[in-house]
Amino acid sequence: MEDETGIIDVVAVAVRRARKGLGLSQEDLALEAGLDRTYVSQVERGTRNCTIIVLARLARALKTTPDRLLVPHKRSRG
Amino acid sequence: MEDETGIIDVVAVAVRRARKGLGLSQEDLALEAGLDRTYVSQVERGTRNCTIIVLARLARALKTTPDRLLVPHKRSRG
DNA sequence: ATGTGACTTAAAGTCCGTT
DNA sequence: GAACGGACTTTAAGTCACA
Numbered sequence: 151m152e153d154e155t156g157i158i159d160v161v162a163v164a165v166r167r168a169r170k171g172l173g174l175s176q177e178d179l180a181l182e183a184g185l186d187r188t189y190v191s192q193v194e195r196g197t198r199n200c201t202i203i204v205l206a207r208l209a210r211a212l213k214t215t216p217d218r219l220l221v222p223h224k225r226s227r228g
Numbered sequence: 229m230e231d232e233t234g235i236i237d238v239v240a241v242a243v244r245r246a247r248k249g250l251g252l253s254q255e256d257l258a259l260e261a262g263l264d265r266t267y268v269s270q271v272e273r274g275t276r277n278c279t280i281i282v283l284a285r286l287a288r289a290l291k292t293t294p295d296r297l298l299v300p301h302k303r304s305r306g
Numbered sequence: 307a308t309g310t311g312a313c314t315t316a317a318a319g320t321c322c323g324t325t
Numbered sequence: 326g327a328a329c330g331g332a333c334t335t336t337a338a339g340t341c342a343c344a
Contacts, residue, residue, distance in 0.1 A: 153285075154281050154284035154285050154288065155281065156284075157280050157281060157283070157284040157294055158280065158281070161280060175326060175327085176326075176327065177326075177327090185319080185320090186319065186320050186321070187327090188319090188320080188321080188322095188327095188328090188329085189318085189319055189320075191327065191328065191329085192319095192328095192329095194327095195328075195329095198317095198318075198319085199279045199280060199281050199317080199318080200279065200280060200318075200319090201277045201278065201279050201280075201318070201319095201336090201337070202235050202236065202239060202277060202278060202279070202280065202283060202298070203232050203233065203235060203236070203277050204318085204319085205235070205280060205298075206232035206234070206235040207231075207232050210232070215298075216235055216298045217295040217296070217298035217299045218295070220280070220283075220293075220294045220295035220298060221295045253307060253308090254307075254308065255307070255308090263338090263339080264338090264339055264340060264341095265307090265308085266308085266309080266310085266339090266340075266341080267338075267339065267340080269308060269309060269310085270309085270310085272308095273308095273309070273310090275310085276337075276338090277336080277337070278337075278338085279317090279318080279337070279338085282337090282338080
């Protein structure tokens with residue numbers, strides 16, 4: 151259960167981007183998603199392997215869909 | 229952490245569909261993904277709230293991407 | 307070849323505080 | 326506002342016996 155860790159960073163970046171795009175603080179997002187503020191911080195820093203339910207909650211709070219939070223954000227991804 | 233459970237079923241359906249599409253047994257998939265056979269069974273039955281790392285491992289074994297396993301499979305959806 | 311509940315042990319997720 | 330530490334509770338990971 152140690153590999154495939156790239157996905158963690160994908161989510162981290164996606165969440166942070168989406169949150170900032172909405173002009174929310176981590177605390178705002180945590181409140182919206184029903185999560186702890188420190189947990190959101192950890193997700194954005196790529197130190198948490200969150201579950202799909204948490205992903206769905208974050209997605210909802212961020213006005214997006216769960217699958218979008220798993221798409222690597224590469225500028226030239228096409 | 230109780231709501232948003234819909235995502236669980238989305239993954240369940242997506243995994244089972246992808247697996248059958250490849251003509252694999254649950255045991256085959258489990259082996260490929262480095263998971264237990266019964267664990268795969270539980271994911272497909274929607275009784276597990278798996279983490280994104282597990283999702284990534286399943287995705288790789290299923291020759292797909294993690295985000296695709298989170299897309300609801302509605303035939304009249306897109 | 308799959309479903310299922312029970313189980314142990316890691317880790318998810320919370321709460322409080324400090325920098 | 327956010328990174329970080331640590332102690333804490335709950336749940337996922339991983340596996341088994343049996344159907």
